[in-house]
Amino acid sequence: MKKSTFKTLLVAFLAISMFLVGCSSKTNQNSDDEKDPVVKEETPAKDTLVYGRGGDSVSLDPISTTEGETFKVTENIFETLVSFGEQDTTINPGLAESWTVTDDGLNYEFKLRQGVKFHDGTEFNADAVVFNFNRWMNGNEEQFPYYTMFGGYKADEGHVIQEVTAVDANTVKFVLKRPQAPFLKNLAMSPFAISSPAAIEKQGEAYRANPVGTGPFKFVEWKENDTITLEKNADYWQAGLPKLNKVIFRVIPENTARLNALVSGEIDVMDGLNNSDEATVLANENLQVLERPSMNVGYIGLTNTRKPFDNKLVRQAINHAIDKQSIIDAFYGGTAQPAINPMPPAISGYNDAIEPYPYDLEKAKALLAEAGYADGFTMDLWAMPVARPYMPEAMKVAEVIQASLAEIGVTANIQSVDWATYLDQAKNGEYDAFMLGWTGDNGDADNFLYTLLDKDSIGSNNSAMYSSDELHDILIQAQTEVDEDARNELYKKAQEIIHEDAPWVPLVHSIPLLAAGKDVVNYKPHPTGSESLINVEFAK
Template sequence: MKKVLPLIFIILSSIFLVSSGYSQVAPTTLVYGRGSDSIGLDAAQEEDGESFLVCESIYDALVQYKQDSAGIEPALAESWDTSEDGLVWTFHLRRGVKFHDGTDFNADAVLFSYNRQREENHPFHNVGKTYIYWNDLGMNDIIGNIEAVDGFTVRITLKRSYAPFINVMAIPPFNIVSPTAVKKWREEFTSHPVGTGPFKFVSWARNDRIVLEANPTYWGGKPNVQRLIFRTIPESPVRLLELQKGNIHIIEFPNPDELDIIRGDKNLTLLEVAGINVGYVAMNCKQKPFDNRKVRLAVNHAINKQSLVDNLYRGLGIVAKNPIPPTVWGYDDSIQDFTYDPKLAKQLLKEAGYLNGFSTTLWQMPNPRPYFPDPASIVVQIQSDLKKVGIDAKIETREWGKYLEEVRAGTHNMAMLGWMADFVDPDNFLYTLFEPDSTQNIAFYRNEKLRDILVTAQKTTDHAKRVQLYKEAQRIIHEDAPWVCIAHAKQVAVISKKVKGYILNPITWKHLWRAQIER
C-alpha cells in the first residue's frame, strides 16, 4: 500500500495539472498526446521517433512517403531521373517554395542540407551534434558527388549501387533546412527549426509541449488546422483521460490494459495497422559475460517470450524470432526460434563457466513505443525469468535522451530497445542495427562476414539475390544471438471521433497536416 498511494497521488496530481492548463481546445487546434518529448528538432542530428514525429510537420525532403502506403511520391522534387546503372540521380526541384523564414528554397539549399553532413570541412559540419543517420547509413561510402546543375536541378552521383537510395531520401534526416536559419542559430537551430513544411515552429516548453502553426503558403495546400500541438504526458492513464475529456485528439501507443476501455468508448476510434518494427534486448558483446556465445544462448532460452506477449501485449504483438518483422520482404520464416527452456539455459551457463549464474544490469526504456507498449511491466517479467536460471539482473533506466546516449556509448550490460522502419527494406534493419560501426548496434556485435553480406545486398539490384543474402544474414545473427528478439507489434493510435482525414501509417507521420477537427 505504501507504493500504491504515492502512485495514485502522482497520477491525480498530473491529471489536475494537465487539465487545469487545457480546459478547452479550439476546433482549429489539433493536439497530439505522447509519452515523451522530442530530443531535438534538427532531424539530421537525431535518431528517435519522438523527434522525427515533430520534424515531419516542419520540414520536407525531396521525396516523401504516400499518406496510405510505403510508396514514394514527389515532395520538394517534382520529378527525378536515374541513369541506367542507377548511379546518377537527377532531381528537378519545385519552384516558388519558401522556407518559413521567407528565404527561397532552391538547389543551393539542398546542397547545404546534405553537404553539412557529408563534408568534414563544411563550415557547419561541426555545429551541434553528429549526423547519426548519415554516418550509420555509411552515406560517405555511397555518395560521391552532389552538384547543382542549375538553380532548380540537383544531381547526386553514387560511388556504388545502393538499392534503397530513393527510399532513404524520404526519411527525416534528409529533410531540407533553411541555410539562413542554420547560420543564424548555429547550435541552437535544433530548438529553432526552419523548414518548408506544412507547419511553422512557434515554441517549445521542454517536457510539456511543442507548438506549431499552419504554413498558409505550403506548396501542398493549406493545412486543415491552424495550430498543431504535441503534448508530453508520460503517464498512459492520464493521456487517455485527456483524450476522453477532449483536451487532446490523438494519442500514440496506448497501454494494452486500456484497450477494453478504448473500444467501449463511443467517442474514440482505435486505429490498428500492421507494424514494421522489432523490440529486443541487446546483450553487450564487448563485455563479460556476454562476449561468450553460450551465455547469450542461455539468456535466449531463459526468457518466456510467448507468455510475455500473451500477457502484456493483449493481442497487439507477436513473438519475434528475427531482427526483421514478417511484414518486410526477405524475412526468413524457416529459422527456428529459441525454445523457452530454463533447464537448457542453466546447462549453457554451466558450460560457459557460470554454474552459479551471475549478476548484471538490465536497462529499461523509459517511455512506450509500439514494440514495447509497457516497458516497466515487460522488463519485470524478463527480470523474473532470468532470476529463475541464476541471472540476477538489476533494472536501471534513464531519461530518454540520456538512455539513447549511454546505450550508444556501451555503458549498459543488457538493454531494451527497438526499431521502427524508416523504409520497407531489410537493409534498414540489418545494416543499420548490425553494421559493426553503426551507433545503432548497441549489442556491439562484430561479424565481418555479416557486414560483407549486407554491403553486397545493398549493391545488387537483383531482388531474388537480395532476398537470399538477407536470409543468410538472418541465419548468422540467429546463430550468434547478440539479441533476444522479443516482439513485433501492431502500430496503434487512438483518436477522437471528431478527427477526420487522419490515416495511421507505420513509417511516416508526414501527413498530419491533412487531419481536421469536426466542429
C-alpha cells in the first residue's frame, strides 16, 4: 500500500472514531438542561417488627400459665371463641360468628366460622372446641391454673360448666350448672384460646413450646431468654391480614437498656417505659410514646399461712408502714394512683367509700405490739426480677419498702430469683412477702376479686393463700347474679371484707407506657396487656 493511501485511510479512521466517541458521550452525559433521570433502587418495605420486652414467656400453651409475657405472644398465634374490642373489653365475634343465650343464662350456643384452619392444616370446628374444653376441665390447677375462672374443674362442686357438646360441625353448645355473669368475658380471655387437637395429641408435653392455633401469625422458633419468632399465616381467614410478615419478641430485662435498643433501631416497640424516660422519648423525632389504658394493680402479697403474716394485725401494720405516694412520686412520675382496693376504680363495682390505710408509723408500731411483735421481726421480701406494667422498677421499689419497714423494727431481706421460678414459688406459698401485680383479663370485678383472693384460686392466682368463707360465698353469689346493680353491691361488700383482713398491701394502679419508632402505625395497646398485632404495619 502506498504511503499516501495509508495516510488517507488513517485520517478517515480517526475521524470516524472521534465521531463515535462523541456520539457515545452524548448518550451518557447530556447537557445541563437535558439530563437523564437517575434510577434509584427502591428500599424494600419494612415488614418485620421487633418487640422488646422485659421477660421471657414461661409457656406458649396459653392455658398452662397465668403469666402476661406468655399472652403477649400467644394472643397473636391463637384465637378465642369471642374477642374483646380493639382497646376495651366489649364482647365481639371471634372464632364464633354469633351466639344465643337462654333466658335462664344456662345454655349458650355458638355458630362457628367456616373454612378456618389451624396452622398445621387441620380443620377448626365444633369438635376442636369440645376437645379443648374437655382437656381443660379434666385437668388440675398445676396443669391449667386459669381454668379456675369456671369455678374449678370437672370433679369440683363449684365447677360451672356441666357439658360442652358439638351440635353439628359448626355449632357448639355449653350447658352451665348455674349462671355465670362474666361467662362470655371469660371465654374472650387469652388462656381460653383454641388449640389444634392434632398438635396437642402429637406433641404431648412438648406442646408448651410448639403452639398451633388459628391466629394471624404462626410460631417459628423460641430461643429461651432471647427471642420468640412468629411469621405471617398466609392462609389466615381474614383477607389481607396480618400486615406484617414477621414478629420477633426479644427479651431485654432492663427498661433503660430496652430504651437504648429502641433509640439505636435494634427494636421497633418496647413495653415498660419508665415514667422518668418519657420526656427523652418525646424529644426524639424518630420515636413516639404509647399509653396503655389502665386496668391493673401492683401489690405486696403477704402470705397468710406463714408467720407472722397469719396474724391480721401484722398485715394491717404493714399496710400502715408503706408510703405509697412517695413511691409513686419517685418511680411513676407522679401519674399513678395509690391503690386502696385490690381492683382499679375503673372497674364496675369498685367501692370508693373505703378509706385507705393512712401512712402512719406510730399506728403500725402499736399494731405490731398488740400482735406480740413489739420488737419487730425479720422477714424476706421477694422482688420481681422483671419490669411489669404495674411495677416498672421493682427492685428500687423494694428498697424503699425495706427502708420503711425498718422504721417499725421490721428487717426485710430483699430476695429475687428468675421469673419462672419466682411465679412458681410465690404460687406455692413459699415466700413471706412478695411483690406482684395483676393486669385485668376481662374488665370484670370477678377477674380481680375471685381470681386473686378467693379460696378457690389458692394454687393458681391467690398466692397470698388468703381464705375467707364469707368472702367466697359473696363472690359466688356475685358470679351468679345477672342484675348489674345487685352484683356491684356484692362486690362492694367483698372489698370491705378484704380491706379489713388485709391479705395484701395494694400499692398502685399505674398508667403503663410503651414507646415505639415513629414509623410504627396502627399499634393499639390493650388494657389487658395482650394486644393483637394483626393491623400493625410500618409507615410507607
